[in-house]
Amino acid sequence: MDRVNVGLAKRYRKERRFRLFGLAAIIASLLFLVLLLGSITSKGWTAFQQTQILLDVYFDPLALDVKNLATANYASLVNHAVQVLFPQVESREDKRRLGKLISSGAAFDLQKMVINNPELIGTNQALWVVAKDEVDMFAKGYIPRNVPESERRVSDKQIAWIDQLAAAGRLKKRFNTTFFQAGDSREPELAGIRGAVMGSMFTLIVTLALAFPIGVAAAVYLEEFAPKNRWTDLIEVNVNNLAAIPSIVFGLLGLAVFLNFMNLPRSASLVGGLVLTLMTLPTIIIASRASLKSVPPSIREAALGIGASKMQTISHHILPLALPGMMTGTIIGMARALGETAPLLMIGMVAFIVDVPHSFSDPATVLPVQIYLWADSPERAFVERTSAAIMVLLFILLLMNGAAVFLRNKFERRW
Amino acid sequence: MGSGEIGSPCITGATMPPLLLVTLVFTLSALAYWQGRRRAFALMVRPAAVKMHSRPGYYGMLTALWCALPALAIVIVWQLAAEPLLTSLAMKGLTAARDHLSPDQQGLLINDLRNLVAGNATGREIDPLLQAAADRYIGMHQVSNMALAVVALATAVIAAYLVQARINPELRARNQVERAIEILLSLCSTLAVFITIGIVLSVLFESLRFFQKIPFFDFLFGLQWSPQMAMRADQAGSSGSFGAIPVLAGTFLISGIAMAIAVPLGLMSAVYLSEYAGPKSRTIIKPLLEILAGIPTVVYGFFAALIVAPWIRNAGLTFGLSVSSESALAAGLVMGIMIIPFVSSLSDDVINAVPQSLRDGSYALGATRSETIKQVILPAALPGIVGSILLAVSRAIGETMIVVMAAGLAANLTLNPLQAVTTVTVQIVTLLVGDQEFDSPKTLAAFALGMLLFVVTLVLNVIALYVVRKYREEYE
Numbered sequence: 001m002d003r004v005n006v007g008l009a010k011r012y013r014k015e016r017r018f019r020l021f022g023l024a025a026i027i028a029s030l031l032f033l034v035l036l037l038g039s040i041t042s043k044g045w046t047a048f049q050q051t052q053i054l055l056d057v058y059f060d061p062l063a064l065d066v067k068n069l070a071t072a073n074y075a076s077l078v079n080h081a082v083q084v085l086f087p088q089v090e091s092r093e094d095k096r097r098l099g100k101l102i103s104s105g106a107a108f109d110l111q112k113m114v115i116n117n118p119e120l121i122g123t124n125q126a127l128w129v130v131a132k133d134e135v136d137m138f139a140k141g142y143i144p145r146n147v148p149e150s151e152r153r154v155s156d157k158q159i160a161w162i163d164q165l166a167a168a169g170r171l172k173k174r175f176n177t178t179f180f181q182a183g184d185s186r187e188p189e190l191a192g193i194r195g196a197v198m199g200s201m202f203t204l205i206v207t208l209a210l211a212f213p214i215g216v217a218a219a220v221y222l223e224e225f226a227p228k229n230r231w232t233d234l235i236e237v238n239v240n241n242l243a244a245i246p247s248i249v250f251g252l253l254g255l256a257v258f259l260n261f262m263n264l265p266r267s268a269s270l271v272g273g274l275v276l277t278l279m280t281l282p283t284i285i286i287a288s289r290a291s292l293k294s295v296p297p298s299i300r301e302a303a304l305g306i307g308a309s310k311m312q313t314i315s316h317h318i319l320p321l322a323l324p325g326m327m328t329g330t331i332i333g334m335a336r337a338l339g340e341t342a343p344l345l346m347i348g349m350v351a352f353i354v355d356v357p358h359s360f361s362d363p364a365t366v367l368p369v370q371i372y373l374w375a376d377s378p379e380r381a382f383v384e385r386t387s388a389a390i391m392v393l394l395f396i397l398l399l400m401n402g403a404a405v406f407l408r409n410k411f412e413r414r415w
Numbered sequence: 416m417g418s419g420e421i422g423s424p425c426i427t428g429a430t431m432p433p434l435l436l437v438t439l440v441f442t443l444s445a446l447a448y449w450q451g452r453r454r455a456f457a458l459m460v461r462p463a464a465v466k467m468h469s470r471p472g473y474y475g476m477l478t479a480l481w482c483a484l485p486a487l488a489i490v491i492v493w494q495l496a497a498e499p500l501l502t503s504l505a506m507k508g509l510t511a512a513r514d515h516l517s518p519d520q521q522g523l524l525i526n527d528l529r530n531l532v533a534g535n536a537t538g539r540e541i542d543p544l545l546q547a548a549a550d551r552y553i554g555m556h557q558v559s560n561m562a563l564a565v566v567a568l569a570t571a572v573i574a575a576y577l578v579q580a581r582i583n584p585e586l587r588a589r590n591q592v593e594r595a596i597e598i599l600l601s602l603c604s605t606l607a608v609f610i611t612i613g614i615v616l617s618v619l620f621e622s623l624r625f626f627q628k629i630p631f632f633d634f635l636f637g638l639q640w641s642p643q644m645a646m647r648a649d650q651a652g653s654s655g656s657f658g659a660i661p662v663l664a665g666t667f668l669i670s671g672i673a674m675a676i677a678v679p680l681g682l683m684s685a686v687y688l689s690e691y692a693g694p695k696s697r698t699i700i701k702p703l704l705e706i707l708a709g710i711p712t713v714v715y716g717f718f719a720a721l722i723v724a725p726w727i728r729n730a731g732l733t734f735g736l737s738v739s740s741e742s743a744l745a746a747g748l749v750m751g752i753m754i755i756p757f758v759s760s761l762s763d764d765v766i767n768a769v770p771q772s773l774r775d776g777s778y779a780l781g782a783t784r785s786e787t788i789k790q791v792i793l794p795a796a797l798p799g800i801v802g803s804i805l806l807a808v809s810r811a812i813g814e815t816m817i818v819v820m821a822a823g824l825a826a827n828l829t830l831n832p833l834q835a836v837t838t839v840t841v842q843i844v845t846l847l848v849g850d851q852e853f854d855s856p857k858t859l860a861a862f863a864l865g866m867l868l869f870v871v872t873l874v875l876n877v878i879a880l881y882v883v884r885k886y887r888e889e890y891e
Binding site: 004011012014015018019021022023024025026028029030032033036039040213214215217218219220221222225226234235237238239240241242244245246247248249250252253255256257261263278281282285309310311335338339340341342345346350368369371372375376383386387390393394397401 | 498529589593596597599600601603604605606607608610611613614617618620621679680681682683684686687688690691700703704706707709710711712713714715716717718720721722752755756759781783784785786788789806809810812813814815816819820840843844847848861862865868869872873876877880
């Protein structure tokens, strides 16, 4: 007993230390999670606001030819409107810099307004127009004032003008609708996620339409019909292995088979959906099988006992009971597919695409690929937009996983 | 440009009818269902009260199946066969005009023809002969589509008519329908095998073409990787710039760093969750940890490239170390974070599977909890834990986006985690994104790397699954 007591304190210390290690591991992991989400949120939330400048635009009848509204020089209208605000600016160089406060998208906005409503010509309108991304970055405080002029992208003069605008109440941060309504653009202030979100939607529709029926059918066959033999064993091993194969290999398959062999269009969401189908299929099959397995044999026996055929037993009794579990698995598989990037790079969905896709064969990009593309862009303003796009992506994923958890809790039965 | 005008109606001409046709076939099949069912009802009632073998719906389904399946089969076979046939027919006039074409030249011409037909204006001057061939192709294509529509729809209607005429009380409609559905289900399940075969074949064929240009052992044991140098064909064979060793070394370095983070953290989390944590904190912590696994890898890549890498660089500068901005450490660290939940949830399952009697026995001998864990539970769970770690390694090796965004492109053969290294997946992405010609060893090298990746992960997975399954059986 004494010999036990001698070491006891030390052993208890070891015990406490070990327990602490375990707790520390969990805390460290969770800390990483908080750090990840926190840093992205802190970088991204400002992108939901956009700096805009109030201009008094005079729709000069001399510059606007009623017959040829599409090709008029709207940029000069914008420049003129800015110069009116700063009458003291004289030199050409300064005027050029002044024009750089406003985004080039402002001219397109004016064009759209005039074409929709030609009566504006000859009138004076007070309009909020989108500021250039550097102004936006400065207004949000990402470009500090105290660094030397040569090291920042906004000159001292521009800062003075911005201050003047702000003092006059002509500079305001408003909700960034462009971000949700526009496609990709080289100009950060005009870039939006609409194109990528639509692309993701088309891709996921293809994936869901193919992977869910095929996955469920395969699971039903393997679980209910398949005889125990070598062939079914082979299929089982295959399904399990496919679930663990790196996603980029599926991209290689898509490139070799869908693009080179079958000549399907590059960058189309149809092909993206096909590749993601192959990738999510194993996940759905495995989840569906687990769900079928959890239906108790008594249901099966009761149905067979009153004379239902095997197929009737399955379609009338087992499938309805297993469906919530299958849906949960499918949603989780879809969430994985939504976040997938690498295989889509292989089939050309990385192209710079400005237009919002309207069909399955249009060139498209998806949300994660858009994030990848923006993360590569050098402009400071794209960092903010990348983080914001990540926030949108994570929010959608959260909704999907929430739906899966809800389904599971609502329909899960303990037999 | 002239070809654009011809091209655009052709695109709609080439893709729309099959879709429209399939829709039409399905509509016909719906009609056939209704007709078959009606006929079964009529038989049941009219002459006398006859007892049919199956319920009326099954007769409808049988008619619908016979209506749709042969027609759809015709559509698929036709679509597959028409394209090469038409191309060769269109090319016939072209090759007859130009004698002695090598297979390569012929392939090029076919490519040009395809581009022309698809309406991708090449910008080059269009050969009138080629243009004629393209016009011929488009003309024949339209005829072929029309013929297909007529044949498929006629088959659908005739088959449906014949079947519904055969409906009688003795027809075992239910059994036939169920048999058909079962075959359909089994076809779906074999798709998994076909995917694997597709992967193996597509990767293997391109790799074999690569190994015709670069000897296999030069690839596997070469010490230098610089695919961009191999611009000319005579250069590629001799320069030996397709040595995979530095790429593999970089992959294992980054995966090693990732595992060095993920294994201790994941394993300790699993131990704490299964042995110490109460059920309440368990239900909170486990899903939280699994969020880490649900975050898309591109988000981790962004985190690694824009937040962790600069942070490590600055930390290195304060200690007077020169750290590359694309250091292996940043990518490995973030990849480790991503892999924590894989290790922890798999190990958690394994630890939970250890029978309670082993624990009770150890406590009865006076061991503390940590001693029980270290000396009883972990050894008992070791095979399963090894399996889960192997699965995690295979995931780390195949992980793409983190390394594409945070690791480098230059293949340095180094063990220094502060330097930039490259990985297999990074090379595949950089070699294949953008314009590709499918004859250059540069593009084919990506497939060779893909094969390497596939084989390595497959072997790891098979071992891991085997070990885990074997272990599970032991305690069940």
